[in-house]
Amino acid sequence: MIRRLLPPLAPALIALLIFVALPMLWVLRTSFNELGDGAYVVEAMTLDNYIRFLGDPWYLVNTLWFSIRIAVVATAISVICAYPVALYIVKTTGLQRNILMALIMAPLLIGLVTLVYGWIVIFRGGGLLNSLMIALHVYDRPVRYMWDIKGVVILLVYIGAPYVVLSLLDSLERLNPFLVEAARNVGASRWTAFWKVVFPMTMPGLYAALVIVFSLNFSAFAVPLMIGNSNTQMIGLIIYREALLNNDLPFASALSVIMVAVNALILVGMAALFGRIILNRLEAKR
Numbered sequence: 386m387i388r389r390l391l392p393p394l395a396p397a398l399i400a401l402l403i404f405v406a407l408p409m410l411w412v413l414r415t416s417f418n419e420l421g422d423g424a425y426v427v428e429a430m431t432l433d434n435y436i437r438f439l440g441d442p443w444y445l446v447n448t449l450w451f452s453i454r455i456a457v458v459a460t461a462i463s464v465i466c467a468y469p470v471a472l473y474i475v476k477t478t479g480l481q482r483n484i485l486m487a488l489i490m491a492p493l494l495i496g497l498v499t500l501v502y503g504w505i506v507i508f509r510g511g512g513l514l515n516s517l518m519i520a521l522h523v524y525d526r527p528v529r530y531m532w533d534i535k536g537v538v539i540l541l542v543y544i545g546a547p548y549v550v551l552s553l554l555d556s557l558e559r560l561n562p563f564l565v566e567a568a569r570n571v572g573a574s575r576w577t578a579f580w581k582v583v584f585p586m587t588m589p590g591l592y593a594a595l596v597i598v599f600s601l602n603f604s605a606f607a608v609p610l611m612i613g614n615s616n617t618q619m620i621g622l623i624i625y626r627e628a629l630l631n632n633d634l635p636f637a638s639a640l641s642v643i644m645v646a647v648n649a650l651i652l653v654g655m656a657a658l659f660g661r662i663i664l665n666r667l668e669a670k671r
Contacts, residue, residue, distance in 0.1 A: 416638035424632040434639035452620045456602035459541035467549035475557040532614040545598035556590030592659045
């Protein structure tokens, strides 16, 4: 069995080895090195870089826990914003659907730096967002979005929402419309039909969206770098600064390993939640 599978899988396994496994092993090995005089990496086998991060409450609270909180909030808002959009798009056809899909895909086709600079123009004091809010009497003076956590969350939601829409569309298109119609025929309201029929059936797509968007948000560094302030110390941004500005590759490598490990633990927890509780209940209802 294994001999028959190996030849067709060989190119994929080689690609994974070269582009995933070896770089991760190099990062892991570098995380045990030391930083010598003149920012030279000294070969060693020490846990000092991990102790420096995990033993410092400032890093744990203001970097690791802060990154988790921002990722959770931005991911939750992305789902809340994207779910109605996916429900609307799945009901459209023809040209209308093509236009909506093009609008959803557009942010994914634009370079991240270009995207962020576009939002900088929108976020500025006299920019489009403040002008619109003041015109709608939401507030009477410009609100600060640049170099503020509000701007970081808004932009993370903007980047993550298309992934949620695309993931949910796949599940919604597989949903049998007669199930919703049957629920309505027995007296269920629109909300009850959605909560009891549509929402459980879209759990696989929702889970895929949560995995993608949370991972992107948790490791984000370009958005907090360009939009955030000195208090926006997300772990991806700290890795960037340590590796490229301070040239401390061992510490940056240790942070990368910690980031991957924490992200993996959270994703395992999400898999347990969706797999053992929600999906099992869904199977029981079937």
